Amino acid sequence: MTRPAVPRPDRSRAGGEGPVRLGLVGFGTIARQIVGAFPGNDVRWAALLREGSRPHLPANVEAVTQLDALIGARPAAVVEAAGQEAVSTHVPALLESGIPTVVASVGALADPALAARLHAAARAGRTRLVLPSGALGGLDYLRAVASLPDVEVRYTSRKPPAAWTAELAAAGLPASREAVTLFEGTPADAARLYPRNLNAAFAVALCVGAGNVTVRVVADPHAEGNTHEIEAKSAAGTAFFRFVNAPSPGNPKTSALTALSLAAALAELLGEGEGR
Secondary structure: OOOOOOOOOOOHHOOOOOOOEEEEEEEOHHHHHHHOOOOOOEEEEEEEOOOOOOOOOOOOOOEOOOHHHHHHHHOOOOOOOOOOHHHHHHHHHHOOOOOOOOEEOHHHHHHHHHHHHHHHHHHHHHOOOOOOOOOOOOHHHHHOOOOOOOOEEEEEEEOOHHHHHHHHHHHHOOOOOOOOOEEEHHHHHHHHHHHOHHHHHHHHHHOOHHHHHHEEEEEEOOOOOOEEEEEEEOOEEEEEEEEEEEEEOOOOEEEEEHHHHHHHHHHHHHHHHHHH
């Protein structure tokens, strides 16, 4: 993974002239890749973990088990990488404390009450809630056509059956030689049924409006990787985006691009802080 340059914003928060201090909520595959994307000597991390969780941590990562301890470390920014429940439990307090936060589990914003709470917390803390593009591109196009009354978008998540083993078993379906549609419906239902796997679908919905989006989940033995397809129709024309992403090491349901996107969003956020 390419390592971004680490700007040094807000010295009062980052801790003087030493390494930049950053935070993580969770320390799974994605968080480990984010840490690896930054030069180890330039960054010190505080990772909020569950009580009793003992993952192997790099030397520049300190574990904390209480949200107050993470806030007390005064990181320049925090990345949530622990799932939708963690967004509700931890992110509002981080934002209210004035800590800019990058949210990986954007599907959590399918809950309108939580979305409103997060935006209110960011305003109260005079800081930023950052929703990265994750495993997708083309979102600038969707934002551009979002105001058109006739816009229609279909997002399809197409992954090999190995990524959907539990879902196929729950539906009583064998791993087929043909593509099998596991779900077709609204972004909110997709976020609820697949909380760890369809954040990309809700990233689309946030750009163009959930009422204009249909989500489809397909287990496809011919899929070359974790494939995201976006079809958009409107008065402005038609568009089709297709992204074939390599799976993240250790988690075939997550694209390796997700961690790259989060690292890039974090580096950009730090750069903005440097310019203030």
